[in-house]
Amino acid sequence: MHGLGFLERRVRKSRTRSALEYRMMGSRITLDLELSDGPTPLKEALDYYLDYVSTVLEKTRRLGWPGIDGKLEARLEKNRNGLKENLFTRILDGGGARGMEDLRALFRDISQEFLAITSEAMGRATALRLLSGAAEEARKGRESLVDRYDLRSILGA
Amino acid sequence: MSDRLPTGIEGFDLLVQGGFPARSVSLVAGPAGGGKSLFALHFCHAGARRYNEPSMYVVLEEAKESLQRVMQMFGMDxxxxxxxxxxxxxxxxxxxVSGSQxxxxxxxxxxxxxxxxxxxxxVRRLVIDSLSAIGLHYGSAAEYRERLFAFCRFLRGMDVTTLLIAESPDPHALTQFGVEQFLADSVVHLGLEEVKGELRRTLTVRKMRFTKHDTGKHPMHITSVGIEVAADEKVV
Structure with missing residues (x-):
């Protein structure tokens, strides 16, 4: 209706949300529409990161460097100050922005540790190529999710 | 490490005073199916098994599984x-396959x-299989030569003896870019010639620095235990 010229549109900003306010020309009727994103797809984002991790492990095994996959797996088992437990609680609660922040923080840490371990053994350029390849493979088929929530960039590679 | 690194292929080692010079960079060139990878596997196997020299075989092109099958086939455990x-x-x-680009x-x-x-x-023994795969990275022969030169210099600075494998694109060209043989310390050519409808394998040491080497073309055979070189025979 706005496109057809029946309604006048204005952006109304507040501290917690943005909304579009529509006014009928010369009328006193006001329409309020809230355009929210819906629940945060935390579980889907977690699936992406888990695929990334398993692809990294698979690639290091195929690469043939002895013992690296074991070192990487050991890093996955670290407690990380309860971040993992909090994360799963948030997933059960339906996600939310905070859950996504925790998830990204967790995998940023893991990825940086992966990079340090692989760089030490095989050089930074090869390590970056390996991690980058894994991130791209995991992204396949879920590009819109990964790009929309900027999941790839925190992997660093 | 001794001054010579035997390959474990007795006939070949006899031609080159016992093996490749230590810390040298050597080129092993030949056509597809000429036995280059098998030759390099002998070099690694002998080093790791007999001389306690850790060996690394870097595959860039051929599938790893394919090499593992070759090892099994010739009893290289x-x-x-x-x-x-x-x-x-x-x-x-x-x-x-899945790099960033x-x-x-x-x-x-x-x-x-x-x-x-x-x-x-x-690592004391290193194989790069192959230069042909790396060549795909470069747009010009000049750039490739410049980088290969720097790479060979880097390898000589490491405490390692290297075999670089290169595929001969046709019977008249030893290597793809025609520069590899000038930069390497040694050049071993594995030939595959058709004689009266049958393929005949040959081995020629074209160049080896610091070595009084045989320059003849010798018959080479691939048997159930791998490569055998007839050091006392020549192909005419």
Whole structure:
């Protein structure tokens, strides 16, 4: 209706949300529409990161460097100050922005540790190529999710 | 490390005063199916098994599984050597397939990898299979030559003896870019010639610095135990 010229549109900003306010020309009727994103797809984002991790492990095994996959797996088992437990609680609660922040923080840490371990053994350029390849493979088929929530960039590679 | 590194192929070692010069960079060239990878596997196997010299075989093109089949076929048991970190079969082709840009690996990247890995694994014998795969990274022969030159210099600075494998694109060209043989310390050519409808394998040591080597073309055979070179026979 706005496109057809029946309604006048204005952006109304507040501290917690943005909304579009529509006014009928010369009328006193006001329409309020809230355009929210819906629940945060935390579980889907977690699936992406888990695929990334398993692809990294698979690639290091195929690469043939002895013992690296074991070192990487050991890093996955670290407690990380309860971040993992909090994360799963948030997933059960339906996600939310905070859950996504925790998830990204967790995998940023893991990825940086992966990079340090692989760089030490095989050089930074090869390590970056390996991690980058894994991130791209995991992204396949879920590009819109990964790009929309900027999941790839925190992997660093 | 001694001054000579035997390949374990007795006939060949007889031609070159016992083996490749230590810390040298050698080129093993020949057509597809000429036995280059098998030759290099002998070099690694002998080093790791008989001389306790950790060996690393870097695959850039051929599938790792294909090489493992070759090892099994010729009775080269690397299993215990791999467990003891005396033999490493590294598949960098895995990175080439799914790299950030899907691009082939170049000399700089390979050098970065080796600078870390050779020291970490105390590698004494190294095989790069093959230069042809790295060549895909470069747009011109001049750039390739420049990078290869720097790469060979880097290898000579490491405590490692290297075999670079290169595929001969046709019977008249030893290598793809025609520059590799000038930069390497040694050149071993594995030939595959058709004689009266049958393929005949040959081996010629074209060049080997610091060595009084045989220059004849010798018959080479691939048997159930791998490569055999007839050092006392020549192909005419």
């Amino acid at each position: 690397f299993g215990d050597l791999e467990k003891a970190d005396r033999f490493l079969l590294i598949d960098l082709g895995e990175l080439r 899907g691009s082939p690996i170049g000399f700089r990247e390979l050098q970065d990898f080796l600078a870390s890995s050779l020291k970490t694994a105390h």
